[in-house]
Amino acid sequence: MLAETMGTTAVRAPSWKRLGSMREAGLVAIILALCIAMSFASPHFLTLGNFRAMLMSFSVEGIVVVGMTILLIVGGIDLAVGSVVCFAMVLSGSLFLAGLDPWSASLIGILASALIGAVMGFFVTVVGLNHFITSLAGMVIVRGLCLIITKGTPLSLFTLPPAFKAVGQGSFHGLPYVIIIFVAVVVLFDFLLRRATALRKVFYTGSNEKAALYSGIRTNYVKFWVTVLCSTLAGFAGVIYMSRFGAATPTFGVGMELNIIAAAVIGGASLNGGSGTILGAILGIALLSVVTSSLVLLNVSVYWQDMIKGCILLGAVSIDHFLHKRKAS
Amino acid sequence: MRTFLSTTAMAVLVMAYSAAPAKAAEESPFRCEPGEKYVMNVMVSGVEYWFPVYEMFKQAGKQLGCETAYTGTPEYDVNKQIASFDQALAQNPAGILVHPMNSDPFIEPINRAIGQGTAVVTFAADSPLSKRISFITSDNIREGTYAADAIATKLGGKGEYAVLENPGQDNHDKRVTAFIDRMKAKWPDMKLVGRAASNQDPTKAYQGLMSIVQANPNLAAVFMPEANSAIGAAQANKESGGKILVMCADVNANILDMIKAGEVFGSINPNQGMQGYMGFMLLWLAKHPELIDPMNDAKRAGFNPMSIPFVDNGLSIVTAENADDFFWDKYLKRRGTKGIEE
Numbered sequence: 001m002l003a004e005t006m007g008t009t010a011v012r013a014p015s016w017k018r019l020g021s022m023r024e025a026g027l028v029a030i031i032l033a034l035c036i037a038m039s040f041a042s043p044h045f046l047t048l049g050n051f052r053a054m055l056m057s058f059s060v061e062g063i064v065v066v067g068m069t070i071l072l073i074v075g076g077i078d079l080a081v082g083s084v085v086c087f088a089m090v091l092s093g094s095l096f097l098a099g100l101d102p103w104s105a106s107l108i109g110i111l112a113s114a115l116i117g118a119v120m121g122f123f124v125t126v127v128g129l130n131h132f133i134t135s136l137a138g139m140v141i142v143r144g145l146c147l148i149i150t151k152g153t154p155l156s157l158f159t160l161p162p163a164f165k166a167v168g169q170g171s172f173h174g175l176p177y178v179i180i181i182f183v184a185v186v187v188l189f190d191f192l193l194r195r196a197t198a199l200r201k202v203f204y205t206g207s208n209e210k211a212a213l214y215s216g217i218r219t220n221y222v223k224f225w226v227t228v229l230c231s232t233l234a235g236f237a238g239v240i241y242m243s244r245f246g247a248a249t250p251t252f253g254v255g256m257e258l259n260i261i262a263a264a265v266i267g268g269a270s271l272n273g274g275s276g277t278i279l280g281a282i283l284g285i286a287l288l289s290v291v292t293s294s295l296v297l298l299n300v301s302v303y304w305q306d307m308i309k310g311c312i313l314l315g316a317v318s319i320d321h322f323l324h325k326r327k328a329s
Numbered sequence: 330m331r332t333f334l335s336t337t338a339m340a341v342l343v344m345a346y347s348a349a350p351a352k353a354a355e356e357s358p359f360r361c362e363p364g365e366k367y368v369m370n371v372m373v374s375g376v377e378y379w380f381p382v383y384e385m386f387k388q389a390g391k392q393l394g395c396e397t398a399y400t401g402t403p404e405y406d407v408n409k410q411i412a413s414f415d416q417a418l419a420q421n422p423a424g425i426l427v428h429p430m431n432s433d434p435f436i437e438p439i440n441r442a443i444g445q446g447t448a449v450v451t452f453a454a455d456s457p458l459s460k461r462i463s464f465i466t467s468d469n470i471r472e473g474t475y476a477a478d479a480i481a482t483k484l485g486g487k488g489e490y491a492v493l494e495n496p497g498q499d500n501h502d503k504r505v506t507a508f509i510d511r512m513k514a515k516w517p518d519m520k521l522v523g524r525a526a527s528n529q530d531p532t533k534a535y536q537g538l539m540s541i542v543q544a545n546p547n548l549a550a551v552f553m554p555e556a557n558s559a560i561g562a563a564q565a566n567k568e569s570g571g572k573i574l575v576m577c578a579d580v581n582a583n584i585l586d587m588i589k590a591g592e593v594f595g596s597i598n599p600n601q602g603m604q605g606y607m608g609f610m611l612l613w614l615a616k617h618p619e620l621i622d623p624m625n626d627a628k629r630a631g632f633n634p635m636s637i638p639f640v641d642n643g644l645s646i647v648t649a650e651n652a653d654d655f656f657w658d659k660y661l662k663r664r665g666t667k668g669i670e671e
Contacts, residue, residue, distance in 0.1 A: 044544040053539035056568075057532065147403060151668075152375035153657055154557075156583040158590065169567070245531055245560050247583040250375060252531070254405075289536065296540035302496045302526040 026323035027267065027283040030316045034290055042297040050293065052176075058289045059182035060237050060244065061260065062282055066189045067233035069264045069281040070199070074226045075206040075273025076131035080120065080138035081234040082256030086146045086249075088113045088238025093155040093248030102164040106239035113235020114228050116142060121227035125220035131227070139257070146250040154249040157242060168244025178240060185233070190278035202226060206273030263288055266317055287316060358620055359613075361395035366422045367612055369605070372410040372430040374401035374669075377581050377657055378601065379428075382452070383669050384660075386426060386605035393613060395423070399669040407431045414438050424448035424612030426605075432456040432499075448615035448633075452608045453599070454500060462615040462633060465608050465640040467599030469500045472644055473507025473554075476576050476597050479646060480550045481516040483574060483594065488549035491523035491541045493534050493558045504554035504578055504597075522548060527558040534561030542569045550574040556584045556596065563592040585652045595648040598655065603642040611637060 039046040064081050071078050092109030096102045116138065123134045170177050192199045204212040205219045213219050242248055267284030269276025291312050295305045369386050371379045383399045390397035400417045402409035407430045415438060417425060425442060429435035429451055439449045439459035448462055455464045480490065492508065495501040512519045522545040525537030534553065542548055542565065551562055551573055559577035566573045574594040577584065587593040614620070618635040627634035647655055661668050 042544065047543060050540065050543040053536065053543060053565075057536035057539065061532065144403065147375035152380070153377045154581040154583045156581075156586040158583070158586040169564070241532075245564055247531075247560050249531075249557060249560070249581075249583070251373075251529070251557065255530075292533075292536060293540045296523065296525045296537055297544050299523065302494045302524050305526055 024268070024277060024280045024283055026320040027280060027287065027316075029323075030319060031283060031287050031290060034287070034294070034312075034316075038290070038294045038297070042294070045294065045297055050297075054286075054289045054293050055179055056176060057293075058285045059176075059178045060240050061256070061263075062182050062285055063185050063237040063240070064234050064256070064260050065263050065281045065285050066185055066278055067230035068260045069267070069269050069276050069278055070189065070193065070202055071131070071226050071230040072261075072264050072269040072271065073193075073206045073273060073276045074202045074223055075209065076124070076223060076227060076230075077135060077261065077271070078120070078131065078138075078227070078230045078234075079135040079257050080116070080142055081230065081260055082253035083139045083142035083146065084113050084116055084231050084234040085238040085241065085253040085256060086251070087116065087142045087149075088235035089242045089248040089252055090146050090149045090155060090250060092239050093157050093242055094149050096157060096160065097155060102160055102243075106164075106242070109239050109242075110232060110235040113238065114232040116235075117228035117231025118224070120231065121224035124227060125224045143250075143254075150248070150250040152250060154247060157246050157248060160243070160246055164243055165246060166243075168240055168242070178244065181240065186278055186282055193278055203274060206275075208274070259285075259288065262313070266313065266320075268320075288313070358617070359393055361390075361393050361423075361613075364396065365616075366396040366398065366420070367424045367426070367609060368398045368400050368417045368420075368422045369608075370410070370414050370417055370425055370427040371401035372407070372428065373403065373405050374399070375403050378579060380657060380668050381601035381660070382605035382608070384605065384664065384666065385602040386609045387666070387671070389606045389609035389613075393609075395613070397609075398422075405430070407434050411435065411438055414442075418442050418445070418447060421445070422447055423616045424450070426450050426452055426608040426612055427461075428453050429456045430454070433458065435459060448612045450608050450611045450615070452604050462636045463611040463638060463640060465604055465611060465642055466500075467604070467644045468641050469503035470507040471641075472578055472597045472599070473504040473509075474511040475644065475646060476504070476552055476578070477508045477511035477516065477519075479595060480552065480574055480576055481512065481519050484519070484549050486516050487518040489520050489522045489545055489547050490550040490552065491521070491525070491538070491545070491548055493525055493527040493537055493551060493553040493562060495528050495553075495555060495558075496526055501554035501578075505552070508552050508554075527553060527561065529555050529557040531557055531561030531564075534558035535565045536561075538562045538565035538573075539569065542573075548573055550576065550594075552576045554578050556581055559584055559587065559593050559596075563587055567592065580647055580652075580655050582656055582658065585647070585655055588647060588652045589649050591649065595646060598645045598647050600643040600645060607640055607642060611640065 044050060088109040091112055092105040095105035095108055120134050120138050123129045124131055167177050201217050201222050204217055205222045209219050263285035264281040266287060267280030269281060291309050367390055369383050387397045400413055402413045410430050425447060432455060435456040436459040439456055439461050442449050443460045450463045451461050452465045492505050494505050509521060523541035527534035527537050538551055553559060556577050556579040559575055562575050566575055576594050578597045580596050580598050584593060584596055614635045615633055618633050621634055623634050
């Protein structure tokens with residue numbers, strides 16, 4: 001299972017067969033089916049503009065999904081990501097308003113987010129608390145910090161210099177920087193997770209921590225750094241949001257963690273640890289975005305949208321689970 | 330443009346009393362007893378909306394020589410708000426101005442408070458089945474109506490519009506429904522082409538509006554019943570050509586800057602100051618029914634004669650012309666107070 005999850009097979013099969021056997025193939029098929037159905041239902045769905053809009057809508061969240069997926073693989077979970085995204089925004093924003101240049105302010109925001117991850121990692125690996133309760137406390141504490149920093153008032157960052165705003169709002173030959181950053185993060189971590197020896201330890205630790213420990217892996221060390229990585233990526237996403245919206249609101253990201261975790265799990269990450277891929281998780285968040293966009297384009301009543309969205313997601317995950325199980329047997 | 334709607338005649342009378350000279354005030358019955366305390370109770374207590382409400386609540390308290398306190402839960406959780414309400418009630422205050430997150434869960438706590446002699450007035454959200462004395466709010470119907478008129482007038486009465494919603498929150502739903510109803514009734518050439526749930530989330534607002542724009546490239550305006558969504562909507566507008574009038578309700582520093590920069594067309598803002606001031610007055614009056622002897626059956630039937638069921642605190646339409654008057658930090662600096670921390 002481990003080899004399959006990591007996208008490697010013992011015997012080289014033809015490339016199309018290898019593609020078909022990948023964990024993500026089912027999800028790709030579901031998304032494609034949904035896109036085809038939508039292209040008949042709405043003439044506005046299959047347009048470059050709509051796809052760009054959908055991609056833009058989940059690109060920054062996608063960066064958080066990357067960190068969450070790796071954390072889920074190691075057997076952890078981080079309920080504080082939404083708060084950390086907000087924290088990075090408001091800390092960087094307030095430092096900027098205090099006179100610091102936005103780049104340095106953002107760097108401090110990201111480092112402070114990493115520090116939050118380190119504190120949570122400490123409680124998990126040294127104190128011995130589990131990720132769930134530690135990050136639950138982290139979520140509340142960090143949200144409180146956001147309120148303390150902002151005094152409950154959204155920060156207006158209208159004076160951010162154009163060069164900084166360009167990160168979130170600009171583009172390179174028509175391709176938004178946000179998408180470029182998102183793709184770079186995804187490709188980097190997907191590659192590392194599939195190929196790098198250091199990140200294979202994440203799978204070993206998540207699959208069977210005791211066995212990994214006996215085979216010489218410092219599992220606490222792995223868990224600590226993955227927790228730090230997840231918070232750091234959340235902080236990184238936070239400063240991109242700040243650049244994108246030119247604002248930092250103390251309520252930003254409330255409930256975001258559920259969307260992030262849902263995307264990772266839809267993409268094949270297990271809540272018990274040991275399995276998951278970055279590509280799968282990104283397909284998961286893409287599916288969420290396609291469904292949301294479709295419901296709006298079809299003018300579905302807002303009172304029905306959540307229920308229909310939930311049903312479609314449940315159906316999609318069930319089909320994917322069924323396809324995966326059949327392949328495995 | 331700034332439009333204040335009328336409040337009740339009672340409001341004028343009470344303000345006239347409270348503005349009386351100091352000497353007259355000493356002899357006036359409009360004074361608190363030592364230790365007479367009034368509290369304000371809210372959910373998500375760190376949110377800026379409440380601060381101007383409390384500022385004028387506090388002001389009214391000072392003018393009448395009463396103690397005031399700001400209480401509530403920082404969370405969006407009705408259980409936790411009820412717990413904070415109960416904690417405030419345990420101190421036996423003279424009155425509580427409460428924003429009940431949900432109406433029915435507050436029936437029992439409010440009735441219990443009334444039972445122990447604490448006056449309760451609801452503001453901005455109501456618990457109509459409870460025994461609360463009064464309810465003060467901006468008229469959500471009027472807010473939606475004014476927003477529709479402002480947009481339609483700007484567009485010459487013709488064009489396509491969309492709404493971003495927060496389904497399930499009563500006052501937001503009312504604003505959206507009133508907005509659409511007004512368009513249908515008064516502006517028949519304004520066509521509703523899209524609705525999306527943004528749930529006060531800028532990222533959802535961005536995606537919702539972008540999707541609507543894909544299907545409706547001639548979209549001319551979008552309305553949302555709160556401020557957070559306007560951040561995402563304005564960004565979506567920028568990326569799709571910047572031709573859409575973005576209008577919201579409520580303000581904060583960021584929205585005000587966006588209004589000044591022309592990224593947001595305008596906002597409908599409830600008159601929070603009057604909400605706090607009149608909220609206090611309603612509580613104080615309810616606590617002092619001995620001041621009047623009306624010709625009715627209240628005394629015999631056991632009702633508080635000093636109760637006004639409903640007060641409209643009015644609203645303002647905030648545009649680039651008057652946005653400077655709505656910055657909380659400037660207001661606080663001008664007043665020289667510590668806001669909710671006193």
